[in-house]
Amino acid sequence: MRIVSIVGARPQFVKLAVVARAAAAGEIEHITIHTGQHYDHGMSDVFFEELRIAAPKHHLGVGSGSHGIQTGEMLKKLEPVLVSENPDWVVLYGDTNSTLAGAVAASKLGLKTAHVEAGLRSFNRRMPEELNRIAADHLSDLLLCPTETAMQNLRREGLEDRSVLTGDVMYDAFLADSQRAQRENESLRFSWPPKSYALATVHRAENTDEPDRLLGIMRALEQISSELCPVVLPLHPRTRKALADLDWTGQRVVTIEPLSYLQMLLLEKNARMILTDSGGVQKEAYFAQVPCITLRDETEWVETLDNNCNVLAGANETSIIEAAFRSMKAGPWSLLYGSGDAGITIVKLLIAQRNHATPYNPLACQLRIC
Numbered sequence: 001m002r003i004v005s006i007v008g009a010r011p012q013f014v015k016l017a018v019v020a021r022a023a024a025a026g027e028i029e030h031i032t033i034h035t036g037q038h039y040d041h042g043m044s045d046v047f048f049e050e051l052r053i054a055a056p057k058h059h060l061g062v063g064s065g066s067h068g069i070q071t072g073e074m075l076k077k078l079e080p081v082l083v084s085e086n087p088d089w090v091v092l093y094g095d096t097n098s099t100l101a102g103a104v105a106a107s108k109l110g111l112k113t114a115h116v117e118a119g120l121r122s123f124n125r126r127m128p129e130e131l132n133r134i135a136a137d138h139l140s141d142l143l144l145c146p147t148e149t150a151m152q153n154l155r156r157e158g159l160e161d162r163s164v165l166t167g168d169v170m171y172d173a174f175l176a177d178s179q180r181a182q183r184e185n186e187s188l189r190f191s192w193p194p195k196s197y198a199l200a201t202v203h204r205a206e207n208t209d210e211p212d213r214l215l216g217i218m219r220a221l222e223q224i225s226s227e228l229c230p231v232v233l234p235l236h237p238r239t240r241k242a243l244a245d246l247d248w249t250g251q252r253v254v255t256i257e258p259l260s261y262l263q264m265l266l267l268e269k270n271a272r273m274i275l276t277d278s279g280g281v282q283k284e285a286y287f288a289q290v291p292c293i294t295l296r297d298e299t300e301w302v303e304t305l306d307n308n309c310n311v312l313a314g315a316n317e318t319s320i321i322e323a324a325f326r327s328m329k330a331g332p333w334s335l336l337y338g339s340g341d342a343g344i345t346i347v348k349l350l351i352a353q354r355n356h357a358t359p360y361n362p363l364a365c366q367l368r369i370c
Contacts, residue, residue: 001354002029004087006078006106008037008062008098010047011280014261015093015116017051018169022343026351032056033081035074035098036063046260051177067097067128074101082109089114089350092140095133103136114350116169118143119150120279120300127206129279142353144346146170146337149303166345167338170280174287175340178269181262194270197229198324200253203236204277207295213315214242217295218250220320221275225252228324229272234259273327275320282310283337291330293323303336 003023007016016032023030034056048055060077062070078101082090090106090113092099099115106113115136122130137143143159145151146168154163200221207213225231232254235243259267265284268274274285277295282304285292292310304310308330313319 001351002031002085002087003089003091003350004031004033004082004085005091005093006033006035006098006102007093008035009096012093012096012098013047013051013053014173014280015169017053018172018343019091019116019346020053022347026347028347031085031087033058033078034060035101036061037070037096037098050260050262071097071101074098075105078102078105079109082106082111087111088354091116092136093117095120095129097132099136100132103139107139113140114142114144115140116144116346117146119145119154119163121153122298122300124298142349144349146342147303164349166349167342168283169342169346170283171287171337172340172343174265174284177262178265181265184262190267192230192232195272197271198224198231198273198275199267199271200231200233200275201236201278201281202233202239202295204296207277207315208238208242211246215246216315216317217320218243218248218253220317221253222250223321224324230254232256232267273324275324286310286333289331289333291327293320293327295320306334307331309333
């Protein structure tokens with residue numbers, strides 16, 4: 001059996017690694033197409049090296065651009081590659097423009113598609129990611145859900161017959177790779193003692209492209225650094241440019257270059273709190289049982305909000321600061337994202353459904369592969 005995975009952005013590489021390892025264990029031919037959505041070394045190559053993923057067979061080199069230009073270029077370049085590879089399955093990950101382009105290209109060619117991390121909803125259609133994930137879910141043949149909440153969302157949209165609860169591949173990755181990061185921490189050493197700092201990430205367009213929101217977040221991070229603990233901020237290229245355009249001159253936030261995946265895991269596990277607008281980092285904070293403050297007005301990962309493990313603070317300076325001072329009251333955390341075998345479950349489902357011609361029955365499929 002031949003599987004083609006389509007990826008293009010940093011969060012997708014982590015999910016890809018889990019599925020690629022499971023495919024290799026099952027002696028399945030697995031091919032990666034990299035759209036080039038994230039293309040510099042710190043945002044792409046280092047992840048393939050560190051996660052020990054085979055280099056992509058196809059690199060489309062699309063690069064950056066507006067949503068329409070970027071997605072259209074991906075569609076144009078994906079079609080001939082998918083025709084030549086003719087896979088049994090096209091596997092899509094998450095909610096990026098690469099996900100959307102892969103779903104459209106594969107479905108128009110009549111190829112079977114599976115969406116990893118299906119069923120997430122923020123219910124904010126102003127988010128490009130929300131539109132991408134909805135379209136990918138409705139176009140895909142097999143919807144691989146990380147949580148029961150995701151399953152419920154798909155039931156409401158009439159997609160239950162294509163949906164399977166698999167657990168979260170990012171939890172698989174966290175369990176395996178955080179241990180590796182700890183073993184290799186001599187080479188990943190940082191100067192901040194455990195629980196002495198806050199870790200922040202800011203990259204979403206809703207924050208970086210809105211000066212008032214970005215300035216509110218940065219002012220809050222400065223005050224937390226001044227009154228509570230140092231804030232360490234690995235700067236995404238988009239955020240660096242936005243701050244330069246605003247002539248931001250903060251003094252207390254410690255800005256550093258983007259981190260590799262293992263470096264990020266190590267900083268997350270040892271942080272006093274995490275402040276982020278990333279969906280993946282919210283989950284990793286939850287896995288690590290570190291209090292999280294989400295710099296958005298909504299989250300797809302609503303389960304993390306229980307017991308104040310994650311708090312929605314938006315971009316409001318006062319709300320962010322108040323949440324930071326309350327963060328030590330977070331917990332307890334629960335096991336919400338499976339048992340660490342999502343990758344194996346997904347590959348077994350793909351094998352079981354390869355030649356499936358009758359209406360899809362997820363319960364029967366699950367019973368066959370147990």
